[in-house]
Amino acid sequence: MVFRHRDGDYAITAIYSVADDAWFLELDVVAGQRNLVTATIPDEDPAREPTVRFNPGAERTDVPYEVMRWFMHQVDEEIRGSRAWMRWRPELVEIVRRLRQEHMGVIDEDDFPEVLADVRATVPEEDLPVVLEAAFGRSPDGTTVTHPQTPGL
Incomplete structure (x- = not known):
């Protein structure tokens, strides 16, 4: 570009x-x-x-x-x-880093519900939107994020 x-x-x-x-x-x-x-x-x-x-x-x-x-x-x-x-709480940084490495920043539509369930099991609900955005550029409903959030984490 x-x-x-x-x-x-x-x-x-x-x-x-x-x-x-x-x-x-x-x-x-x-x-x-x-x-x-x-x-x-x-x-x-x-x-x-x-x-x-x-x-x-x-x-x-x-x-x-x-x-x-x-x-x-x-x-x-x-x-x-x-x-x-990378400036978030250490436990969230590690989760995003792991998700990005495991999925290379991209996730298939069919795999998203399963990954979302796994992330929900480890991430507090209030942090879920920013973690999914940082890892995959998606919101919890699976749609692509067009306006990034600025977390207070």
Whole structure:
């Protein structure tokens, strides 16, 4: 997925790497397709922190402050969206981590009722919506979540 800055000179490319269990957001100069900065946002392991790496092989490039703020805002949004659950109570973090590993973040319609019953047996009812959203992007009724919740956990 590519997002272009409004000035047209810069773009962010967002890529998910299954092998790394992480999102990569790359800030590029559109002309010449040069990568300037890469942010890595792990979304499976709470022990791995997000990082930002500047391309050491790139020639010196002055990046406008507004463009860097735009890039870091996108990085911050990705961190918030894919890692918010990692700040919850430890027992909920472990449940979400286990569910994501076991089901790779995707669950078949036919398997959802059984998994939901298992999750209900271990998660308090008030935490159920945010746990299912973090693990599968679904609500307890099985529908896809389009507006993420911000838990008070």
